Amino acid sequence: xxxxxxxxxxxxxxxxxxxxxxxxxxxxxxxxxxxxxxxxxxxxxxxxxxxxxxxxxxxxxxxxxxxxxxxxxxxxxxxxxxxxxxxxxxxxxxxxxxxxxxxxxxxxxxxxxxxxxxxxxxxxxxxxxxxxxxxxxxxxxxxxxxxxxxxxxxxxxxxxxxxxxxxxxxxxxxxxxxxxxxxxxxxxxxxxxxxxxxxxxxxxxxxxxxxxxxxxxxxxxxxxxxxxxxxxxxxxxxxxxxxxxxxxxxxxxxxxxxxxxxxxxxxxxxxxxxxxx
Numbered sequence: 001x002x003x004x005x006x007x008x009x010x011x012x013x014x015x016x017x018x019x020x021x022x023x024x025x026x027x028x029x030x031x032x033x034x035x036x037x038x039x040x041x042x043x044x045x046x047x048x049x050x051x052x053x054x055x056x057x058x059x060x061x062x063x064x065x066x067x068x069x070x071x072x073x074x075x076x077x078x079x080x081x082x083x084x085x086x087x088x089x090x091x092x093x094x095x096x097x098x099x100x101x102x103x104x105x106x107x108x109x110x111x112x113x114x115x116x117x118x119x120x121x122x123x124x125x126x127x128x129x130x131x132x133x134x135x136x137x138x139x140x141x142x143x144x145x146x147x148x149x150x151x152x153x154x155x156x157x158x159x160x161x162x163x164x165x166x167x168x169x170x171x172x173x174x175x176x177x178x179x180x181x182x183x184x185x186x187x188x189x190x191x192x193x194x195x196x197x198x199x200x201x202x203x204x205x206x207x208x209x210x211x212x213x214x215x216x217x218x219x220x221x222x223x224x225x226x227x228x229x230x231x232x233x234x235x236x237x238x239x240x241x242x243x244x245x246x247x248x249x250x251x252x253x254x255x256x257x258x259x260x261x262x263x264x265x266x267x268x269x270x271x272x273x274x275x276x277x
Contacts (some may be wrong), residue, residue, distance in 0.1 A: 023086070024049045025099075025175045026071065031080035033066045033230075040066040041077075042230040048175070053197065053207045055221035055238075057214075059270050063230040068179060071208070073097055085174055101173035105180040106275040107164040111153025115144055115163060118152050119170070142196070144168050158189025165196055176200060178209045180207050182216060194220050197210040213262035228270045238262050245269065 024047035033041040041063040048054040058064050069075045071082055073093040082089040084096040110117050116135055123130040130138070139145050142162045147155065155163065161181055168176060178197065182190045197207055198220060211217055217224055218238040226234040226241070232240050245251050246260040251268035255261075 008171055022050055022163070026054075026084055026208060027081070027083045028067070028071065029081045031067065031082065032069060032078045033063070033070060033075055034078055040230055041070070044225075044227060044230070044232055046225045046232065046235060048208050050174070050206055051201060051218050052180060052205050052222045053201050053209055055217040055224035055271045056208060056210045056227065057212075057217055057224055058227040062227045062270070064227065065179075067227075068177060068208075070099065071177065072102060098171075099174055101168040101171070101176040103161075103164050103168040103176070103178050104182055105183055109152040109163070111151060113152050114149050115139065115152055115155070116148040118163060118167065122167040122170050127150075128170050130170075138166060139173055142190070155170065156189070157185050157191060161185065161189070161242055162196065165193070169200065174205050176207045178204060178207060180210055180212065182211070182213065213263065214266055218262045226266060226269060234265075 026048040028047065029045050031044045032039070038057070040049075044063065044067060046054070049200060056064050056067065071089065072085070073089050073096060076090060085099045088098065089096040100273055102175040113121065116132075116139070117137060119130070119135045123135070136145065136148060139148055142165070144162060144166075146160060147159060150165065152160070161218055165178075175199075181197075182193050185193065194216070197209070201222075209217075209221065209223050221238060223235065223237050224230050224241065234245070236244070240261055242260060242265055245265045245268070246266060250271060251260060251265050254268040254271065255264040
């Protein structure tokens, strides 16, 4: 196929290289994780390419957190392979982790540290040399220039998440993992956060995002995978998944209006676990 100048989400849903022939920054292949007899993840596969925001969606208990933990190297899979920038996570965990930036929903900082001191601390942990002037310029870029001396415990939700994103990306990682980063944010703060991660995506880095917001997934994700009961049941661009499943009986039953949304598809498919287009 002749290379194009844009990514084709339909092709990317099934190919380990995107339409430009660029190798993925994250590959998850046939991942299986179990806790005793309970299988949490059962044969999950997906990839995330440079310049892409990839959403991992699923109801509580679907296997999202276990999958993220395996990517971070915190859980060893029973089966399957995970690579970050071509590095096997479980053979070379430190090398793989050096290429990751991680922002968890439960990220926390010592409340008595100022915003400036938080950046200074994380720069030291990552071995990133930053002068005071560098830190002030960084804070200005995340709209916290006036908050340098403010205690981190006094930040608003949106300010806190922007600070957390800054600490996760200080070492300029090619791959960023975001676990429900906008939960609890007001609409304005959420839109500001979206703009920040879209800028990271547009710089050529890759983002794996988990979210329970179908609006967020449709707004910022280039592709998504929906998982349920530990299995991938749909992968593709948000609109492709809507278009491919809008006429399914279970989706129509979940729809609240004539125009089927991604949320309708999500509810319809995860209420009736099966394989989607």
